[in-house]
Amino acid sequence: MNYTDIRLEHGFMAEEKIASLTEHELHTHDALEINIPLENSIRCTLLGGNYDAVPGDVFLFRPYEPHWNLIQEGNEPARWIMLLFSPAVAAQLPGGSKLLLPFYRMDVPPLIPADSPQAQEIGRLALTLVEEEKTRQPAWELQQFTALLQILVQLHRFYEAYESMQPGNGMDAADIVRSVEYMIACGTDEADMEEAIRLSGCGKTRFYGKFKELTGVTPHDFLIRLRLQHASHRLRMTDDPIVRIAHDCGFGSSSYFNNRFKAFYGITPRQFRKHGSRVPEQV
Known part of the structure; x- marks a missing residue:
């Protein structure tokens, strides 16, 4: 298993990625990670098993959790957005600890389905992050930071709604x-x-x-x-x-x-x- 050191120039990074069907050793890193498939499906591989994510889904990787992404067998190369950030980005904000909670819990699903309103809004915001990186219009870094915080708010709202619907939620x-x-x-x-x-x-x-x-x-x-x-x-x-x-x-x-x-x-x-x-x- 490999530890990958990821350098985040501004504390976070958003990139559009393309995956081919290649086997790879699982790796870990200390950044918080969100993946959003844009075209074709990807398989998010963890030590405990696989999750298949379709375009529009949102997938969370917990820090230090061994993982890797593959395309599903038989598909064309997949395109997705990978968002990485340091917990320091949100930790000092009012209520920032609530926004980080989903990345440290083992009792909630890491996959947010594409048909949820939160996933749809996160997808839109992720595209904004990538576009701002490409165009670098005035105040683009501030716009990226704002979009990242909005993504974290949407994650928080999804998991709050998820928990409220669980039967026998003691x-x-x-x-x-x-x-x-x-x-x-x-x-x-x-x-x-x-x-x-x-x-x-x-x-x-x-x-x-x-x-x-x-x-x-x-x-x-x-x-x-x-x-x-x-x-x-x-x-x-x-x-x-x-x-x-x-x-x-x-x-x-x-x-x-x-x-x-x-x-x-x-x-x-x-x-x-x-x-x-x-x-x-x-x-």
Whole structure:
């Protein structure tokens, strides 16, 4: 399995892609990713199975989730829009933690069907992102940022509507979601685990079990991943000293930051910054 380092010049990127039917090893990255097929169908491949997405569908890849896209067998090469962005883009906005929630949950479907009004609006906005990149009219970067935020709002509205229609939608999931949202909102600040447990309304043991069921990782690992995402964004986008980044992103010391970063990315923060996209394979 490969870790792919994606450099996002403005914190996000929108590209029109063309896929042929080629096998490829699954890869991971720390960016949040949205794919929207435009022409012919694509197969979104995950460790847990495949999803077939038709034109107009919207598909979310969670950060660090091994994945790859193929065209469905027998189809002509497929065309789609790939949108990548750093959580730092939305994390500091009012309500930004709510907008990021769908990318960290394992209990909601990653595919938004083309016939939903939210998917249709997201498709329109994605085309705007690509067109602004091509034409670069005055204030095009601001227009792109505005379109990205509108896409995140549409995602949030879709999943709110989805949950409201689920039969037997109990309070356990909703309360754990509040805990996840709290941790996302904390960002690089120290999260109070007792407060997260209180928000869930669960006992400690049940909280840890339900949290992992919802996100796929423990609360501690979830916080580490969030901080690493913010740190990798700073390493790509700034020349700030690594010691300062470690401190600002909630790591107690630069040595602890280096160890956690290397354990996850396979290289040190200094190597990550120096080598750009030439990141070694991570098994």
